[in-house]
Amino acid sequence: MYRIIEKTFLQEIVVKMVIEAPEIAKKRRAGQFVILMTEDTGERIPLTIVDSDVQKGTITIIFQIVGKTTADLAKMNAGDALPHVLGPLGHATEIEDFGTAVCVGGGVGVGVVYPIAAALKKTGCKVISIIGARTKDLLILEEEMKKVSDQLLVATDDGSYGFHGFVSAVLQNLIDSGEKIDRVFTIGPVPMMRVICNVTRPYGIKTIVSLNPIMVDGTGMCGACRVSVGGETRFTCVDGPEFDGHQVDFGLLTSRLRMYCDQEKQSMESCRCGCHGK
Amino acid sequence: MTHTGVNAMENKEKKVKVPRQKMPEQAPKDRVRNFDEVPFGYTEELAITEAKRCIQCKKPGCVAGCPVDVNIPGFIKKIAEGDFLGAARVLKETNSLPAVCGRVCPQEDQCEKVCILGKKGEAVAIGRLERFAADYERNAGKVSIPEPAPPRGQKVAIVGAGPSGLTIASDLVKLGYEVTIFEALHKAGGVLVYGIPEFRLPKAIVQAEVDYLKKLGVKIVVNALIGRYKTVDELFAEGYEAIYLAVGAGAPVFMNVPGENLSGIYSANEYLTRSNLMKAYRFPEYATPIVRGRNVAVIGGGNVAMDSVRTALRLGAENAYIIYRRTEVEMPARIEEVHHAKEEGVQFKLLTNPVEYIGNEQGWVKAIKCQRMELGEPDSSGRRRPIPVKGSEFLIDVDTVVVAVGTNANPIVPATTPGLEVNKWGYIVTKGESGETSRCGVYAGGDIVTGAATVILAMGAGRKAAKAIHEYLCGKKKK
Numbered sequence: 001m002y003r004i005i006e007k008t009f010l011q012e013i014v015v016k017m018v019i020e021a022p023e024i025a026k027k028r029r030a031g032q033f034v035i036l037m038t039e040d041t042g043e044r045i046p047l048t049i050v051d052s053d054v055q056k057g058t059i060t061i062i063f064q065i066v067g068k069t070t071a072d073l074a075k076m077n078a079g080d081a082l083p084h085v086l087g088p089l090g091h092a093t094e095i096e097d098f099g100t101a102v103c104v105g106g107g108v109g110v111g112v113v114y115p116i117a118a119a120l121k122k123t124g125c126k127v128i129s130i131i132g133a134r135t136k137d138l139l140i141l142e143e144e145m146k147k148v149s150d151q152l153l154v155a156t157d158d159g160s161y162g163f164h165g166f167v168s169a170v171l172q173n174l175i176d177s178g179e180k181i182d183r184v185f186t187i188g189p190v191p192m193m194r195v196i197c198n199v200t201r202p203y204g205i206k207t208i209v210s211l212n213p214i215m216v217d218g219t220g221m222c223g224a225c226r227v228s229v230g231g232e233t234r235f236t237c238v239d240g241p242e243f244d245g246h247q248v249d250f251g252l253l254t255s256r257l258r259m260y261c262d263q264e265k266q267s268m269e270s271c272r273c274g275c276h277g278k
Numbered sequence: 279m280t281h282t283g284v285n286a287m288e289n290k291e292k293k294v295k296v297p298r299q300k301m302p303e304q305a306p307k308d309r310v311r312n313f314d315e316v317p318f319g320y321t322e323e324l325a326i327t328e329a330k331r332c333i334q335c336k337k338p339g340c341v342a343g344c345p346v347d348v349n350i351p352g353f354i355k356k357i358a359e360g361d362f363l364g365a366a367r368v369l370k371e372t373n374s375l376p377a378v379c380g381r382v383c384p385q386e387d388q389c390e391k392v393c394i395l396g397k398k399g400e401a402v403a404i405g406r407l408e409r410f411a412a413d414y415e416r417n418a419g420k421v422s423i424p425e426p427a428p429p430r431g432q433k434v435a436i437v438g439a440g441p442s443g444l445t446i447a448s449d450l451v452k453l454g455y456e457v458t459i460f461e462a463l464h465k466a467g468g469v470l471v472y473g474i475p476e477f478r479l480p481k482a483i484v485q486a487e488v489d490y491l492k493k494l495g496v497k498i499v500v501n502a503l504i505g506r507y508k509t510v511d512e513l514f515a516e517g518y519e520a521i522y523l524a525v526g527a528g529a530p531v532f533m534n535v536p537g538e539n540l541s542g543i544y545s546a547n548e549y550l551t552r553s554n555l556m557k558a559y560r561f562p563e564y565a566t567p568i569v570r571g572r573n574v575a576v577i578g579g580g581n582v583a584m585d586s587v588r589t590a591l592r593l594g595a596e597n598a599y600i601i602y603r604r605t606e607v608e609m610p611a612r613i614e615e616v617h618h619a620k621e622e623g624v625q626f627k628l629l630t631n632p633v634e635y636i637g638n639e640q641g642w643v644k645a646i647k648c649q650r651m652e653l654g655e656p657d658s659s660g661r662r663r664p665i666p667v668k669g670s671e672f673l674i675d676v677d678t679v680v681v682a683v684g685t686n687a688n689p690i691v692p693a694t695t696p697g698l699e700v701n702k703w704g705y706i707v708t709k710g711e712s713g714e715t716s717r718c719g720v721y722a723g724g725d726i727v728t729g730a731a732t733v734i735l736a737m738g739a740g741r742k743a744a745k746a747i748h749e750y751l752c753g754k755k756k757k
Contacts, residue, residue, distance in 0.1 A: 023507060037464060043556060043565035044464075068565055084464040086501040216556070216566075219462045219503050220688050221472075221528035222548035226539055233532060233539060238690065252539055255641030259541045263567035 001081035002036075005058055010140040013065040014108055015074045016050075022057030024049070024087045030115040031093030031210065031242055034059065035218040037084040038072045045069050046215045046237075048112040049088060059087075062111030062140070068267040089218045090241045093208075095119045099182035100126040102174070103149070104167050104196055106188025107133055110141050112210055113187045118148040120185075126150050128179070130170045132188075136161035168195040181205050186245065190254050197245035209245035211236050213253060214260070228252050298400035299328040306621040310591050313476040313559055316618060320410040322362070329357035331395065332402045339392035340404060345738025346373050346445070350389060350404055357407055366415035367422055369408060374448035374491060375441065375737065377416065377483045378470060380409025383734045384612050416486050423493050427454035432751050435460060435518040437504045437691065440468020441733045442524035442724030444488070445740030446747075447496040453748055457496050458518075462503040465555065468526055469733065472555040473547070475585050477592070481554070505690035510698070510720065519754065520719045520747045523706060524740065527725035529686040533577070537635030538681070542569060542643040546582045546682035553589050568593065571678025575599045575646055577632055578682035579609035584616060586680040587624050598624050599674065603631040603651050603664040629653070631664065633671065635679065645673045685730050695720075705729055712746035713739060721747055 006018040024034060033048045051060040065074050076082070093116050101120045105113035110131045121127045129149040133139040134157045146152045153170050154162030163170050167188075175181065184207040186196040193209045200207045213225040213236050220238035227236055228249035234240065301324075303309075303317040320328065332354045340350040349368050356365035369376040385391075385405040393401035415421055434450050436443045439461035451457045465471050467484045492498065504510065504525075513521055530545030532538050549568070552558040556566035574590035576583050579602035590598045600619070602609060605628050609616060620626070627648070634647040650670035653662035687704035699707040699716035706715055706722040713721040723739030725731055 023502075027507065041557070041564045043567075084501050086462065086464070086503060086507075088506055089503070216548055216551055217463060219528075220690065221530070222551055223530045223532065223545040224548045226532075228539055233534070238688075252641065256539070256541055258640070259569070260567045263561065267562045267565060267567065 001083060002085040003081045004076055004078050005056075007076070007078055009074075010062065011138050013074075014062065014111075014138065014140050015065070016060065016062045016111075017073070018058050018060050019082065019085060020057060021059050021085050021087070024085065025052040025054050025057050025059050028052045028059060028088040029092030030095060030119040032088035032090050033218075033241060034061070034085050034087030035089060035215065036061075036073075036082055036086070038069055038076065038082060040083055042072070042083075043069055044084075044086075044216060044218070046089070046212075046218055048115075048210070048241075050111045050115055062108060064108040067264050071268070086218060089237060091239075093119065093185070093242055095123055097124045100128065100180060102171065102181050102184045103127060103129045104171060104184060104186040104188070104192075105129070105131045105145075106167055106192040107138065108140070109186075109188030109192075109210075110139075110145065113185060114141055114144055114148070116185050116187075117145060121148045121150075128174065128181075129153070130155065130167045130174070132156060132162075132167035132170075132192075134158065166195065167192065168199050171196060171199050175199070175203060175205075183208065184245075185210075190250055190257065193245060194250040197248070197250075201246050207245040208242050209248060210241045211243060211248065211253060212241070213256060227256075296327065296331050298331070298403055299324045299406075301403075301406050306623070309477065310622045311594075313592055315480050316477050319413055320406055322360075322414075325357050325362075325407060325410040326360060328403050329354045329407055332358070333394065335394055339394065340389040340402075343389040343392040345388065345734050346379075346741050348372050348376075348379075348389075348408070353411060354402065354404070354407055357411060362411055362414040363418065363420055363422075365407075365411035369411055370422075370424075373737075374494075375444060375487045376408050377412035378441070378479065378487060379734060379737070380405050380407075380412055381479050381483075382470075382474060384732060386613070388734065413483075416483070421486075421490060421493075423490075424452065426495060427452055429456065430454040430751075430755075432456065432520075432755065433458070433518045434747060434751075435513045435521045436524060437510075437521065438462075438468060438524040438526060438724075438726075439466035439488075439498060439500075440524060440526050440724060440736060441470060442526075442736035442740040443468070443522065444491060445737040446522050446524070446723070446744045447740075448491050448494060449741060449744035450747065451491075451495045453744075455748075455751070459496060459498045460502040460504050460507075460513075461498060461500045463555065464500050466498050466500065472551045473582065473585070475550065475554055475589055477588065478585065503690065505694040510691070510695040510717075514719070520721065520751055522713070522740075522743055522747065523691060523715070523720065523722040523726060524724045524736070525688060525691050525726045526736075527685045527687050527705070527730045529688045530681070531684045531686055532681055533632065533683060535632055535634055537637055537643070540635050540637040540643040541641050542571070542677055543635060543679040543681065544569075546576070546578070546586045546680050547685065549586055549680045550582070550589065553593070559589075559593060569678050570594050571676070573597045573599075573676045574678040574680065575601050575627075575674060575676045576680045576682055577601050578684070579604065579611055580682065580684070581611045581615055583680075583682035584611045584619050586682050588619055588622060590678070590680065591622055591624065595678075599627050599676075600624055601627045601630050601632060601646070601648065601674075603629065604653065604661065605629060608661045627674070629664065631666065636673070643676060643679055645675050646679065647671055647673055685725075687726055687729075691726075703729070711739075711742045713743035714746060719750070 225236035230247035558568035724736035
């Protein structure tokens with residue numbers, strides 16, 4: 001059993017959770033993820049490890065409530081225990097002193113880009129971070145990101161805070177301003193990552209994305225998470241989750257993510273939280 | 279003895295005339311809409327009648343035909359005498375998973391193939407009797423636990439809780455070793471829990487046999503993916519003196535034909551894992567969803583393909599097809615499974631091979647472009663090679679596809695274990711039957727060595743490696 005040590009709502013639907021998992025904490029590197037279950041009749045869902053503490057034997061996850069399982073998870077409290085947490089999974093992020101690295105995070109993706117920015121900063125990279133959300137109330141980890149970045153730029157879609165517009169526009173402005181960028185890491189909703197890749201492609205700036213396809217086991221045995229990268233089928237859980245964004249078939253990823261839309265709605269409606277999919 | 283004084287030859291003559299007893303089973307029209315087990319198993323009367331057919335050969339070929347050397351005449355004799363618990367005890371001397379083996383072993387290729395009665399008539403139904411004895415013991419709630427062996431103070435780690443890992447664990451724990459199994463999934467059993475469907479092997483039975491191993495003293499750590507969670511070298515550093523790798527051949531093979539990543543196309547591993555391990559057929563009571571297709575095609579002709587297509591029917595498919603590039607004769611699936619699938623209404627599209635998947639605007643598969651095949655000369659596997667018939671392309675309308683054309687070695691353990699020799703397909707190389715690998719103290723067996731094979735062969739490999747590890751550790755202790 002994996003005890004929940006701490007739970008905080010970062011925003012209305014974004015939750016940070018510290019979980020006791022000493023073996024995972026010991027092994028984990030930036031970019032890796034876990035698969036967890038909230039109950040024995042539950043499903044297995046992947047979540048990135050945002051932070052870990054070897055001394056305390058804990059890992060930290062950040063997730064957004066988007067369906068039944070994340071809603072169930074958000075209802076659990078410190079002292080409760082998760083029956084199953086498997087990890088660390090996937091390859092760690094390739095971290096070295098690239099020169100200037102730009103970390104672009106959108107929505108709950110900021111939680112995933114945070115450990116990467118922190119690791120890059122440690123190696124001596126100049127880290128410029130661009131974080132965004134639909135609206136100010138959904139923005140997370142601004143202070144934390146500031147601490148691990150040389151420069152932090154914030155955008156909201158509705159202009160309620162920071163730059164009015166998408167993070168992609170902020171990146172475009174940064175490129176236009178003459179900033180020499182050696183590598184971009186981008187994590188967030190698929191449309192956002194796709195647009196960021198379109199921004200960097202003409203300049204040949206290597207852009208790493210962390211993909212979020214549907215997963216079941218997370219160990220390479222099923223291919224639910226298969227994506228097309230450079231025309232080849234790859235399994236995100238074993239070969240990824242990070243890939244060269246300029247090689248990724250985002251259209252395929254988007255349509256495969258929709259495979260269970262109807263059932264996800266049905267599951268949410270029948271879930272005990274009574275929130276009826278809202 | 280029940281037959282004292284009866285002339286042996288006369289006795290033999292009489293027994294041969296008793297036909298092999300059939301096992302009652304659910305009617306196809308009923309079972310095709312539920313996930314309950316198809317055969318009900320023998321009643322006590324049927325089991326005794328069948329057991330009495332066994333002529334108790336002096337040199338029983340059946341035992342040699344069993345990869346884990348079950349004392350077959352011994353347990354059958356007990357059943358014939360009505361001592362069912364005694365029969366289960368005899369079985370468990372050599373096999374810790376008799377309820378599983380009785381159900382899923384291909385007996386027709388093993389113990390029953392060499393049964394002397396099979397030469398002129400029908401072999402003794404050894405598998406059905408094994409199943410009966412194991413079920414009887416479990417249902418009676420009288421599972422006996424042997425006396426624990428004196429502890430030897432040596433630790434062995436087993437990687438993978440499938441049939442091979444479970445078998446070696448039971449053997450080593452009986453010898454007094456401290457045995458820990460590391461399993462990546464959240465339940466032990468490997469293919470027995472994620473692969474073989476409930477209607478062939480109820481998961482409660484697997485659980486009961488896993489619980490039996492725990493009672494013997496085997497420790498099972500779930501959610502532990504060796505390679506990521508801990509490496510083989512870290513296990514040695516923690517004091518494990520020998521390690522057995524039984525991680526299976528769990529990586530699905532796709533055919534790399536255009537459109538294979540469209541929505542609605544599954545690997546058999548994913549389809550079966552969702553249904554069996556995650557119980558998606560009971561969605562939304564269980565949270566994992568599965569696509570309930572109306573027109574489902576399963577590509578392949580092995581047991582996994584049969585399991586997938588029969589699952590599709592039970593999930594409500596109106597049309598469930600097997601698409602196979604050879605003919606029924608070359609199908610690797612058990613005859614019994616093909617027979618069950620036909621009874622349930624599966625449509626076989628033989629000498630047919632997919633060349634492209636066609637999707638709709640939403641990226642969902644709507645048809646398979648297939649090609650007709652004809653058989654040419656035998657290939658290296660000895661089966662006649664399928665050759666495409668030019669210009670024979672045609673479409674089959676589908677909304678769900680399950681690709682069941684085989685599996686490969688999962689690369690995680692080899693990639694994180696320096697010095698572990700693998701062949702060009704990624705399978706671990708071992709020396710002979712001992713399971714010894716290129717790394718001292720590291721043994722391997724089951725599908726990760728042989729490629730996808732059967733449950734019982736994986737168990738046999740576990741049995742042999744247990745002997746080898748025991749010898750290795752005895753030698754080590756003396757030094």
